[in-house]
Amino acid sequence: MPNKNFDNCVSFFIDNGAFQGRLIRLNEVVNTILEKHAYPRPVSAVIAESTVLAAMLASTLKYDGLFTLQTQSNGPVSMIVVDVTSAGKIRACAKFDEQRLEAGQTLRKTSGEIEPAPHLMGAGHLAFTVDQGKNTELYQGIVDLQGKNLTECALRYFKQSEQIDTNLKLFLLPPQGESKTWLAAGIMLQKMPLKGGAAVDADAAAEAWNEANVFLESLSENEVFDASLSSADILHRLFHGNDLKIVQTKEYSFGCRCSRDKLLNTLSTFSKEDIASMVENGKITATCHFCSAQYCFDPGELIKQ
Numbered sequence: 001m002p003n004k005n006f007d008n009c010v011s012f013f014i015d016n017g018a019f020q021g022r023l024i025r026l027n028e029v030v031n032t033i034l035e036k037h038a039y040p041r042p043v044s045a046v047i048a049e050s051t052v053l054a055a056m057l058a059s060t061l062k063y064d065g066l067f068t069l070q071t072q073s074n075g076p077v078s079m080i081v082v083d084v085t086s087a088g089k090i091r092a093c094a095k096f097d098e099q100r101l102e103a104g105q106t107l108r109k110t111s112g113e114i115e116p117a118p119h120l121m122g123a124g125h126l127a128f129t130v131d132q133g134k135n136t137e138l139y140q141g142i143v144d145l146q147g148k149n150l151t152e153c154a155l156r157y158f159k160q161s162e163q164i165d166t167n168l169k170l171f172l173l174p175p176q177g178e179s180k181t182w183l184a185a186g187i188m189l190q191k192m193p194l195k196g197g198a199a200v201d202a203d204a205a206a207e208a209w210n211e212a213n214v215f216l217e218s219l220s221e222n223e224v225f226d227a228s229l230s231s232a233d234i235l236h237r238l239f240h241g242n243d244l245k246i247v248q249t250k251e252y253s254f255g256c257r258c259s260r261d262k263l264l265n266t267l268s269t270f271s272k273e274d275i276a277s278m279v280e281n282g283k284i285t286a287t288c289h290f291c292s293a294q295y296c297f298d299p300g301e302l303i304k305q
């Protein structure tokens with residue numbers, strides 16, 4: 001039975017609308033993504049954490065189309081892609097070198113263990129784009145993959161490129177004991193832009209922001225992953241004295257946008273030689289990187305022109 005307390009984003013305001021926040025808790029979405037891939041545990045962890053970060057970043061933008069978070073780096077996990085559509089469909093995949101991953105972990109005596117994402121990614125960057133279809137701007141944000149974890153990396157992005165004060169915290173719980181279930185979550189607070197002309201007591205505003213962040217930081221792993229608590233329950237616990245207003249709940253589910261036609265179009269751009277080299281037993285089989293769906297083609301379909 002899916003737990004209704006997960007796989008959604010709850011948006012809220014506190015302190016009379018001065019600060020806006022989001023709480024995202026993922027279960028089913030992350031587990032469906034990971035079941036499609038069978039990645040080693042350390043790579044699964046990077047995917048799970050990147051997925052909640054992508055959902056968080058996407059939730060701060062108004063868009064109608066596709067949000068994509070993509071990392072590119074020189075470490076064993078050299079690429080992560082997470083797509084979040086405006087309808088809440090999420091998919092993700094990783095590119096990694098299993099030998100380098102194992103060699104690095106053996107050297108650090110962390111074989112098979114979960115390590116902070118930047119350790120496995122190495123040096124590089126995290127970028128995101130918003131694609132709203134033809135004739136629309138492709139919005140792009142980018143930040144170096146620096147910091148001891150993905151939370152720090154995301155905070156660097158907000159510090160560098162957004163004018164808005166932001167705080168966020170990401171959580172990850174790998175499968176425990178017999179369980180195969182991964183859980184990922186994140187909470188974020190942002191200062192709302194000041195309304196023009198409003199008289200503001202700067203000291204009081206700074207104190208309110210600091211206090212709200214103390215409450216955000218107080219959220220524990222046990223609490224955020226407690227399946228018996230709804231996100232509203234958690235927010236009431238944290239911010240009950242801060243004039244909490246929950247404004248919206250958005251649901252997420254796994255969804256891949258691949259299709260036979262799309263793959264056919266991609267493969268049709270390959271050279272005749274490349275296509276010929278892909279033929280096995282008279283057929284070409286292509287696998288979707290995101291959902292591992294297999295599509296089968298006749299070579300003739302691809303080299304007609």
Ligand SMILES: [Zn+2]
Nearest residue numbers: 256258288291
């Ligand atoms: Zn697919």
